[in-house]
Amino acid sequence: MSTATRTPGRTDGTPAAATAPAPGTGSRLLRWWPAPVLLLLAVAPYSALPLPGLLDGPVGSPGSLQLLATCLMFGALATGYDLLLGRTGLLSFGHALYFAAGSYATNVFLLEAGLPFAVAAVLGLCSGTVLALLLGSVSLRVTGIGFSMVTLAFAQAGSLLVSRNPGGWTGGEEGRAAPAEALPSWLVGIDHTANLYWIALAYLVLTLGVVRWAVRSPTGRVWEGIKENERRVEVLGLRPYGFKLTAFVLAGALAAVGGLVHLLLTGGSTPQTTTSDFTLSLLVMVVLGGSGTRWGPMVGGILYTWADHRLGDLAGSGAVAGLPAVLRVPLSQPLFLLGVLFVAVVHLLPGGLARLPSRLRRIREENR
């Protein structure tokens, strides 16, 4: 997979030029659109607004908040993963490992060492980050598809280790529930779903902020250079290894935070989060939304998670059950629909959903 000869992003609509605001007060105000959206998301738990079709109950109900929080968490996780895929051009198949490490390590510190939650959380995050540092420094010694394979191998090793249940720490196939008595009381129970929702929202804001800051930093510019043409970065006298490792560790640390949020959200660690399928679903989210864009991976993650949950509900509903088998069977499988949608997006919409507005605009201008 040599990407060196291609110059992506330059030929099909330069992103910088497309998103640069035209002068004028209106567009200057428009630049602040994330603020009201964030405000709306922050006050969502107080809302009793029903969104039929989108959510099962009113927005503020625990069930809906749980789903929304999961969506936000995956949006953040996909954004962090894009730091590797879309910003540095590293195709890692092992991102699930650092997510699972954050979740499992925190859980083990809580259960086995009996540490207070705050200490366990910090240690869990450190474990995930150190793991990313160790394995990243090893995997990045090979490039291209070799890197993808080594990360896949490490993640698979982690997955096998978790399902082997060493010392009874990971709980094997069943996973392990977090001890409710060791967690702060405001994080446990269905009455406190709103708190978990705010934590997930905070994680999303944190990830978006960190990614934006990192990409705009001098290191971020080198990442972009590595993505476009690694050889040229070397010729300029920079060693790509250190920069790639920085991206890998930063993404790993963000994933570990995500694992912690997931632990709180679901009340335990599950082995499903260690599998290569989990990383592949992250890949699907990022590409669906638009790799290498600011909002794309987040949109992809939210949309994918929401669709995965809601399509499952749809399959159980009467509307689908009454259909003939030819239609009912594919519709009852969320992964089938998402897989097909993904293939369609890769074919028809290079650049993902984030490119959709600029594409529509171009079509409209051509028709004028």
Add this chain to the structure above:
Amino acid sequence: MSTIVLLTMTGLGLGALYFLIASGLSLIFGLMDVLNFAHGALLSIGAYGTWWAASGNLPGAGPGGGGFVLAVLFGTAVGTLAAVVLELAVVRPLYTRPREQVLATVGVGLAVPALLSGVWGSDARTFPGPEALSGTFGLLGADVPVNRLVLIVAAAVVLLALRLFLGRTRHGLVVRAGVEDRAMVTALGIDVRTAFTLVFAIGGCAAALGGALGGLYFGSVDPRQGTSLLIFAFVVVVTGGMGSVTGAAVAAVVIGLVQQFANYYTAAGLGDLAVVVLLAVLLLVRPRGLTGRLA
């Protein structure tokens, strides 16, 4: 002694199964730079096709004797057809974008197992097989299941056929040349795209055959089977050097044996772990694989 013989035969049988998946995977990667994530799905299609035919849904096919051979042929044919459709409909339109080709196969690899579990349920189905293949035979004092032998023979036949095809035919020559230097082959005025479809058909055929015979080996089929085997097939492909069929055969035997022996003599599951760690170590020491080729 009998334990060692049994472990060796089982390891070789598993290696044969890995080879059936990895040979096509390796050729496809070598020629097209596409890591085919849908290859496990092709195996599942072959397995389900055979299961469906052998369960009495195809006239003439059945669980015993000639009927089973027909069922295996049917499953393999369906898998080959699926591979050709995959290449023509999904991979070819993305010819100039290698990374998107990989992503598209990821999507197919997610969708097909989901569809299979939608149609036939996500639980494992018992795989019907002929009486003659479900027994054991004596070898150096060990009772070895016959299905191991079937897999080994099938893999050997596929290896021989692939060697003959690559070494003695014109199409094989184009494929070999394409693996070496695709741009040069195109510059010589040969349409490599025919070779793309061809390697997909060959790879799909081998994988589907692996699925059909793997059903005998495992005794059941389930939608996730192909995907879980795919990871070990990747290990084989990388270890053997991408694009090399003989390398894949050697690596498949090594990986199968290491996995079986480690699983038996240490703790269960540790063999699988040993194999993936082996891959990581090997890539770090020799980034180009055993045979020294990495496209």
